[in-house]
Amino acid sequence: MARFNLNGKPVTVDVDPATPILWALRDTLQLTGTKFGCGVAVCGACNVLLNGNPVRSCVTPVAAAEGQRITTIEAVEADRVGKALQAAWIRHDVPQCGYCQSGQIISATALLKTKKRPNDADIDAAMAGNLCRCGTYARIRAAIHDAAKTLA
Amino acid sequence: MYYSKLMQRVGRTAAAAPLAELARRDFLKLSAGSGFALGLAPLAIAADAGKSEGLKPTQMPAAFVSIERDGTVTVQSNRIDMGQGSETGLAMVLAEELDADWATVRAVPAPLGAAYADPMYGMQMSGGSTALNHSYQQYRELGARTRAMFVAAAAAQWNVPPDQVKVANGVVSSGTRRAGFGELADAAMRQPVPEKVALKDPKAFRLIGKPTTRIATPAASRGQKSFGIDTRLPGMKTVVLAHAPVFGGKVASFDASKAKAVKGVVDVLRIDGLDRGAQAVAVVADGYWPAKLGRDALAVQWDVAGVEKVDTPQQLASYRELAGKPGIRASKISHAEQDAVLAGAARRITAEYVFPYLAHSPMEPMNCTIAFDGDRCRLIHAAQMHNVDAGTAAAVLGIPVEKVAIESVPAGGGFGRHAVPAADYVREAAQVAKAWRAAGHSSPLHIQWSREDDLRGGYYRPFTVHRAEIGLDAAGKVVAWKHRIVSQSILTGSPFEPFMVKDGVDATTVEGVSDTPYAIPVALEVHHPKVNVPVLWWRSVGHTHTAYTMETLVDEVARATNKDPVELRREWLGDKHPRHRAALDLAVAKSGYGQRQLAAGRAWGVAVHESFGSVVAYIAEVSLLEGAPVVHAVTAGVHCNLAVNPRSIETQIQGAALMGIGTTLPGAAITLKDGVVQQSNWGEYTLARISHMPKRFDVHVVPSADNPTGIGEPGLPPIAPAIANAVARLTGKVPRELPFPEKLA
Numbered sequence: 025m026a027r028f029n030l031n032g033k034p035v036t037v038d039v040d041p042a043t044p045i046l047w048a049l050r051d052t053l054q055l056t057g058t059k060f061g062c063g064v065a066v067c068g069a070c071n072v073l074l075n076g077n078p079v080r081s082c083v084t085p086v087a088a089a090e091g092q093r094i095t096t097i098e099a100v101e102a103d104r105v106g107k108a109l110q111a112a113w114i115r116h117d118v119p120q121c122g123y124c125q126s127g128q129i130i131s132a133t134a135l136l137k138t139k140k141r142p143n144d145a146d147i148d149a150a151m152a153g154n155l156c157r158c159g160t161y162a163r164i165r166a167a168i169h170d171a172a173k174t175l176a
Numbered sequence: 177m178y179y180s181k182l183m184q185r186v187g188r189t190a191a192a193a194p195l196a197e198l199a200r201r202d203f204l205k206l207s208a209g210s211g212f213a214l215g216l217a218p219l220a221i222a223a224d225a226g227k228s229e230g231l232k233p234t235q236m237p238a239a240f241v242s243i244e245r246d247g248t249v250t251v252q253s254n255r256i257d258m259g260q261g262s263e264t265g266l267a268m269v270l271a272e273e274l275d276a277d278w279a280t281v282r283a284v285p286a287p288l289g290a291a292y293a294d295p296m297y298g299m300q301m302s303g304g305s306t307a308l309n310h311s312y313q314q315y316r317e318l319g320a321r322t323r324a325m326f327v328a329a330a331a332a333q334w335n336v337p338p339d340q341v342k343v344a345n346g347v348v349s350s351g352t353r354r355a356g357f358g359e360l361a362d363a364a365m366r367q368p369v370p371e372k373v374a375l376k377d378p379k380a381f382r383l384i385g386k387p388t389t390r391i392a393t394p395a396a397s398r399g400q401k402s403f404g405i406d407t408r409l410p411g412m413k414t415v416v417l418a419h420a421p422v423f424g425g426k427v428a429s430f431d432a433s434k435a436k437a438v439k440g441v442v443d444v445l446r447i448d449g450l451d452r453g454a455q456a457v458a459v460v461a462d463g464y465w466p467a468k469l470g471r472d473a474l475a476v477q478w479d480v481a482g483v484e485k486v487d488t489p490q491q492l493a494s495y496r497e498l499a500g501k502p503g504i505r506a507s508k509i510s511h512a513e514q515d516a517v518l519a520g521a522a523r524r525i526t527a528e529y530v531f532p533y534l535a536h537s538p539m540e541p542m543n544c545t546i547a548f549d550g551d552r553c554r555l556i557h558a559a560q561m562h563n564v565d566a567g568t569a570a571a572v573l574g575i576p577v578e579k580v581a582i583e584s585v586p587a588g589g590g591f592g593r594h595a596v597p598a599a600d601y602v603r604e605a606a607q608v609a610k611a612w613r614a615a616g617h618s619s620p621l622h623i624q625w626s627r628e629d630d631l632r633g634g635y636y637r638p639f640t641v642h643r644a645e646i647g648l649d650a651a652g653k654v655v656a657w658k659h660r661i662v663s664q665s666i667l668t669g670s671p672f673e674p675f676m677v678k679d680g681v682d683a684t685t686v687e688g689v690s691d692t693p694y695a696i697p698v699a700l701e702v703h704h705p706k707v708n709v710p711v712l713w714w715r716s717v718g719h720t721h722t723a724y725t726m727e728t729l730v731d732e733v734a735r736a737t738n739k740d741p742v743e744l745r746r747e748w749l750g751d752k753h754p755r756h757r758a759a760l761d762l763a764v765a766k767s768g769y770g771q772r773q774l775a776a777g778r779a780w781g782v783a784v785h786e787s788f789g790s791v792v793a794y795i796a797e798v799s800l801l802e803g804a805p806v807v808h809a810v811t812a813g814v815h816c817n818l819a820v821n822p823r824s825i826e827t828q829i830q831g832a833a834l835m836g837i838g839t840t841l842p843g844a845a846i847t848l849k850d851g852v853v854q855q856s857n858w859g860e861y862t863l864a865r866i867s868h869m870p871k872r873f874d875v876h877v878v879p880s881a882d883n884p885t886g887i888g889e890p891g892l893p894p895i896a897p898a899i900a901n902a903v904a905r906l907t908g909k910v911p912r913e914l915p916f917p918e919k920l921a
Contacts, residue, residue, distance in 0.1 A: 039465075040439065043465050044465065047463060047464055047465035050464070051414070051462075051463035051464060051465065052463070054408065056399075056402070056405075056406040056408075057398075057399020057400065058399070059403075059405070059539070059540070059588070060405060060464070060541065061539050061540075061541075061627065062627040062857055062858050063468075063626055063627055063628075063857075064627070064857050064858075064859065066857065066858045066859050067539070067858055069539055096399070097398065097399030098398075098399050098400075100398075100399075101398065110397045110398060113393075113397040114389065114393055114394050114397050117389045117390055117393050117823055117827070118393070118397065119259075119390070119392070119393055119396035119397060119401075120259035120260070120261070120827060120828075120831055121257075121258055121259030121538070121539065121540075121586070121587060121588050121589045121590075122259070122392060122393075122395075122396025122397075122401045122586075122588070123403060123538075123539040123540045123588030123589060124539045124588075125396050125397060125399075126399040129397065144871060147866070148866050148867045151866045152865055152866060152867060154865075154866070155539065155858065155863055155865065156539070156866075157537060157538055157539050157589045157591070157835070157863060158259040158539075158589060158831045159830060159831035159832070159833070159834030159835055159864065159869070160827070160830075160831065161834065161865075161866040161868075161869035162830050162869050162870075162873050163827070163830075164866065165866070165869070
């Protein structure tokens with residue numbers, strides 16, 4: 025059992041406290057926007073924001089979310105930065121298969137919250153933990169720069 | 177392209193569902209499922225009257241277009257979209273001829289159905305970069321036929337001649353009368369499908385040729401795009417399997433007591449009859465996490481006594497030995513003829529290349545949802561070869577293939593992994609469903625691989641060794657080119673063998689060498705060793721290793737003869753390969769190659785290669801940082817005939833190139849020890865990350881109005897050799913093994 029705030033609403037999940045947040049979201053709460061990629065915290069497909077910080081939900085147990093605030097891709101639009109990024113993602117036509125993009129946008133949101141005008145090196149560092157097998161990285165860089173501009 | 181002719185025959189003979197039967201069922205199912213669908217009624221009636229069998233896929237708009245009352249146009253894509261953009265491209269082509277309002281156009285992956293067979297291959301599949309190449313004309317005609325039905329309906333309703341009816345942006349009009357597609361859909365539905373239609377003059381295109389955002393982009397940017405892994409059926413259970421550590425391994429015994437004690441685990445099943453005769457143990461649970469914990473709690477004793485256990489260093493040694501021995505002849509010129517010439521050559525270049533097994537590693541781990549009620553089977557997965565998958569499931573379950581339905585879903589990446597002639601993961605899903613039913617259960621199952629299952633699941637790009645001996649005369653002219661390739665055959669033992677393995681030579685091994693455009697006397701031989709590691713096509717297939725070998729060898733000759741690598745390529749291409757020349761010249765001109773001086777420590781790297789009907793040339797600007805190449809800028813020249821969606825071309829080239837860059841990175845290799853794959857997750861199997869993406873990557877397309885050629889794969893083969901050629905200029909030594917070592921210099 026764990027209680028936390030999910031995308032602005034209080035939720036209770038009746039699962040073992042060691043269950044990763046990822047599977048509580050996908051299988052218990054039926055929020056499938058957060059993706060399973062590796063299960064070992066190396067690809068970023070499962071990234072969610074825990075109190076605003078990006079975490080790997082595939083290795084973070086629901087116990088760690090107790091009483092905390094989780095934001096998933098489904099609620100990113102409600103955030104000014106997240107909304108600007110999603111709009112830039114669409115303008116730059118970033119996704120190919122699209123599978124990793126929830127995690128990419130979560131990481132980018134965290135980046136623009138801490139660094140308003142990142143340069144390429146800042147972006148590469150902040151996004152280094154997010155794999156994209158389709159190779160959309162050039163467009164990810166461009167979309168982040170563009171979103172930063174629209175937020176300025 | 178040889179694929180087309182050969183595969184056409186394959187489609188008629190491979191494990192294909194009876195087409196006429198499927199056609200009939202599909203029309204009935206579709207018409208029952210969506211009441212407003214344009215054209216469904218007449219074709220459903222035609223089907224009932226036994227007439228649908230006579231209609232070619234292009235004459236069946238009902239199976240491809242449906243229009244809601246609000247005007248929404250839904251296009252059925254006969255290819256699944258794995259990220260290659262074909263869904264949007266095909267919808268653009270249909271919408272162009274239909275004169276639809278693009279903002280109202282949607283696209284969905286078509287289910288299993290005869291109408292969705294590839295018009296060239298005759299079977300339903302996505303692969304070989306063929307979507308627009310094979311279906312451009314088909315989707316144009318479909319759009320034009322649908323448009324003609326609207327025109328006929330409006331003419332009848334308004335009592336005006338058809339030539340006074342116009343269609344523009346989803347609106348049908350004549351004089352002051354106007355109606356949207358949605359308003360006229362019912363009446364259009366009752367019109368006969370015209371036999372002949374006129375297509376637009378390409379000069380009048382308003383969608384084709386315009387950079388267009390993919391249809392799925394907004395959903396994918398909001399976490400709303402649904403993949404196979406997101407399938408949820410009422411009562412569905414999740415299955416995670418304990419797979420044998422060696423390919424073809426069997427279960428000697430297992431203890432499920434601890435697994436069954438995990439909360440949420442429903443049952444544990446022994447699974448027989450998997451790919452290569454393997455067995456496995458399946459844990460069925462309420463959700464992935466308990467299934468995974470259950471799997472981890474299993475104690476399985478494996479029996480791997482009867483299977484070959486591959487060891488990479490030994491395999492390399494035996495491949496090297498084979499590379500020095502006569503093999504199966506795969507060219508007009510024989511090795512014997514070349515031996516004499518080589519003996520008299522003024523200079524020789526001898527080179528050996530090594531390429532590892534590579535996993536496709538799409539971001540979405542392989543999965544398949546299956547519901548089997550003892551009579552009918554429903555599959556939901558990213559089907560890439562529908563007929564093979566359906567035939568396999570039917571055979572395993574002991575039901576007629578007509579009782580198998582496939583609902584295709586978009587793939588979270590694929591790169592070839594979903595198109596398995598042995599249907600490995602669909603076979604597994606069917607065997608699990610069979611065992612589940614035999615155990616007295618009936619709920620649908622979602623079989624989900626972990627990343628480790630996916631990476632260790634085989635079907636890799638084959639481990640490959642090339643050996644070439646090149647003889648030059650005193651003037652520097654190539655007089656002999658003795659070449660041998662050692663690589664497992666992908667197609668031997670598959671339904672494709674009779675058509676694509678000719679005289680013992682697998683076409684997917686030699687492509688890129690046997691058909692070289694260069695004016696050089698290539699004498700080619702192959703060895704196809706049998707190895708207990710399943711292999712498969714991996715984005716651009718044989719070209720992944722042949723382009724690297726050929727394009728770095730061209731540069732070796734250029735260096736040996738003090739020639740400019742671009743000039744030497746132009747010389748060898750002559751005037752018989754204008755598309756190669758155009759792509760290369762465009763990349764050269766746009767990159768500034770030969771025109772501007774590079775910063776100190778940087779070098780140019782050039783490569784050009786044709787695959788899947790398209791030619792891609794790269795000019796890369798590279799330096800070394802602590803012995804590792806840094807690709808600063810890439811300029812691409814692309815010849816893929818008509819550019820339907822220029823943005824999609826740009827993204828496919830950039831993405832394929834990045835995947836090619838990935839093949840050079842230390843750690844980008846699958847290796848085996850005692851038959852066990854040594855990499856288990858992305859910590860040990862390197863994929864390219866954002867820092868590997870060149871800061872500048874410009875894509876230029878040669879203008880053309882000809883039928884589009886492939887774009888999903890052709891961007892991959894020439895990038896690694898372009899980088900290697902730059903490295904050779906910087907270090908004096910060309911890397912002949914992929915991936916590159918940690919330090920090149």
